[in-house]
Amino acid sequence: MSEQPSFIPRVIGGSAMQKEVAKSYNEVQFDRQEWAKGEREKTEVEEQIISLADEVTSRVLIRFGLNPLTVPLKNIHLIRSGEWKMKAGGVTMLLEQSIYLHETDTLLQFAHVVVHEMLHMKSHGAIEIKPTGATDPGAVRLRYKINEEDPFEVSLVEYRSGMNVKSRPDGRKHFEAFTEAITERLTKTILQELRDREIFQVEQEQTDALVTTESKNRPKIPADEFVVLREEAGVVKGETFVYQKERSVLETLMKKIMEQNPDRFFTIEEVFDLFVKNFITGQMLELGRVIEKTFGAGTYRKLGAYNEDVKGLKVFVDAL
Numbered sequence: 001m002s003e004q005p006s007f008i009p010r011v012i013g014g015s016a017m018q019k020e021v022a023k024s025y026n027e028v029q030f031d032r033q034e035w036a037k038g039e040r041e042k043t044e045v046e047e048q049i050i051s052l053a054d055e056v057t058s059r060v061l062i063r064f065g066l067n068p069l070t071v072p073l074k075n076i077h078l079i080r081s082g083e084w085k086m087k088a089g090g091v092t093m094l095l096e097q098s099i100y101l102h103e104t105d106t107l108l109q110f111a112h113v114v115v116h117e118m119l120h121m122k123s124h125g126a127i128e129i130k131p132t133g134a135t136d137p138g139a140v141r142l143r144y145k146i147n148e149e150d151p152f153e154v155s156l157v158e159y160r161s162g163m164n165v166k167s168r169p170d171g172r173k174h175f176e177a178f179t180e181a182i183t184e185r186l187t188k189t190i191l192q193e194l195r196d197r198e199i200f201q202v203e204q205e206q207t208d209a210l211v212t213t214e215s216k217n218r219p220k221i222p223a224d225e226f227v228v229l230r231e232e233a234g235v236v237k238g239e240t241f242v243y244q245k246e247r248s249v250l251e252t253l254m255k256k257i258m259e260q261n262p263d264r265f266f267t268i269e270e271v272f273d274l275f276v277k278n279f280i281t282g283q284m285l286e287l288g289r290v291i292e293k294t295f296g297a298g299t300y301r302k303l304g305a306y307n308e309d310v311k312g313l314k315v316f317v318d319a320l
């Protein structure tokens, strides 16, 4: 067993015995990572970036009074291009306690996806024990026996991840857009700080040399939204930060909160800290109170109910 506990500090629902089963499942799962289909060994420099990302993402935990967490290398599965089936560059599986990453062409883009997924993994996580017979998609079912005549089944689902939370008992998801907006906004700040490291020097110089022209060619993209730019056979290729729409709605909401509470907030970053606190520690109360006080009772819940519908969320937030 590792010295570090698993990434899931909380188990909701179930009996005391079911909770024990769930907790020991988490611990086993944290340690038992199997080689994935299409996975390849990480290079030395990729391992260096992972360790750097681990250090800087843990600083966010420390800032909110939590202990730093390490994502072991074996819990990060790097998948070869041809074998990657998803649109996003990475995915974090909370129940499995694994991160899957698509290999990248540049180190800056690799750092971008590693930091993003690590923040998901280190944000507040909880799992829920469903009543026997529930048929939630994606549930992990564990069977155990008190004695031969008395088998029990424990059904586990993801309950909370960052700001994402499910309502009970219907299992509807809330706050997906906010979770991604917070994750990527933090990632962007962290990556801007990491750029100066020697490891990224060559790529950063290329990006700096191309950014002015590329911004003119793509005027809709602000210069600081490029993760990396490079030239290949006369063609400029680049990666940008993601979840732009989600971050834009979050920005609008934070600005409104700041403007309507001039005694409490002087900067947007102070408002953002409330969102990050919720995302990292799982404590919803403080942010919920500020939102209800500013926009009226029930607003927090309504914001959450849009889940990943960023278009609907934008209309709602613009009208607040």
Ligand SMILES: [Zn+2]
Binding pocket: 116, 120, 180, 183
């Ligand atoms: Zn994400």
